[in-house]
Amino acid sequence: MDDFLTLDKQLCFAIYETSSQFSKLYSTVLEDFDLTYPQYLVLLALWEKDGIGVTSIGEKINLGTGTLTPILTRMEKNGWLRKERSREDERKVFVHLEKKAVDQKESITKAVQEKIINCSISLDEYEQLMTHLKLLRGKLEQAKQLSAGKK
Structure with missing residues (x-):
């Protein structure tokens, strides 16, 4: 389980790095x-x-x-x-x-x-990424609401 605690295994860090690259772009x-x-x-x-x-x-x-x-x-x-x-x-x-x-x-x-x-993102890839990110955002919002309900 210690291997999970490396930066390259962290979804939040991957999203952070990607967001940073998009900001620059x-x-x-x-x-x-x-x-x-x-x-x-x-x-x-x-x-x-x-x-x-x-x-x-x-x-x-x-x-x-x-x-x-x-x-x-x-x-x-x-x-x-x-x-x-x-x-x-x-x-x-x-x-x-x-x-x-x-x-x-x-x-x-x-x-x-x-x-x-120029980033070589196909329309199909773009749509898939959007779908997955919207699903992820929804899950994060749901988890936030659940944890707020427990307080």
Whole structure:
């Protein structure tokens, strides 16, 4: 069992290393657009549905408002989006894409796809990896809920 305690046998370390490599890969692509990876995630969320609330974006990309707010502020300053307070409830802020984000969508998407293709990941492999990672995430969330229920 001692053999299990080596780094190369740790799933968490393999995921950590892979995540680090993906971060580097995306950083090289996104720097051409003057974007960070979290900013790219915001754009992905807004490209799916424009005009959603800050809370919805945070839930979608798994970031708290304390982390997300400065990201949105920088993106607004750089012309990617605009924030608008709700007229009905001024505690709510909705985020809308600016023309720059709409115009750059195809270029950004193409650059990211090319980088992924350069990694020699086939579409079948990509889909399998996504399936397995979603299953793993679900199991981890379930284990977290079970352990929280025991407290």
